Amino acid sequence: MPALMVHLPSPIAEFWDWHLSAACRDADPAVFFHPDNERGELRARRARAAKQICQRCPVRTACLNYALDAYERHGIWGGYTEGERRTLRRMRDVERPLASTPPGE
Numbered sequence: 001m002p003a004l005m006v007h008l009p010s011p012i013a014e015f016w017d018w019h020l021s022a023a024c025r026d027a028d029p030a031v032f033f034h035p036d037n038e039r040g041e042l043r044a045r046r047a048r049a050a051k052q053i054c055q056r057c058p059v060r061t062a063c064l065n066y067a068l069d070a071y072e073r074h075g076i077w078g079g080y081t082e083g084e085r086r087t088l089r090r091m092r093d094v095e096r097p098l099a100s101t102p103p104g105e
């Protein structure tokens with residue numbers, strides 16, 4: 001009888017290991033995700049505070065890549081706001097159009 005070969009996906013913990021070293025592990029999530037209707041200087045100040053944490057984060061690249069690949073629509077990830085990530089995604093999509101189709105499209 002031939003051996004049954006099963007290919008399982010990588011353990012999910014492996015995918016999320018970078019979180020363990022995140023500089024924001026103990027930070028208030030409200031710094032990274034704006035409340036409804038936050039605008040102007042309040043929003044800019046909150047985003048700057050989040051970006052300061054991200055600047056010293058050892059897993060910033062992994063975080064940003066995750067957010068771009070997952071089409072994270074909210075929050076500061078990898079030191080970039082939602083709008084900044086949209087720009088990065090558009091630039092990336094121009095460079096590799098076949099590999100970056102959003103899920104469900």
Ligand code: SF4
Nearest residue numbers: 022024054057063078
């Ligand atoms: S880059 Fe910023 S949002 Fe991402 S894990 Fe690091 S501190 Fe958190």
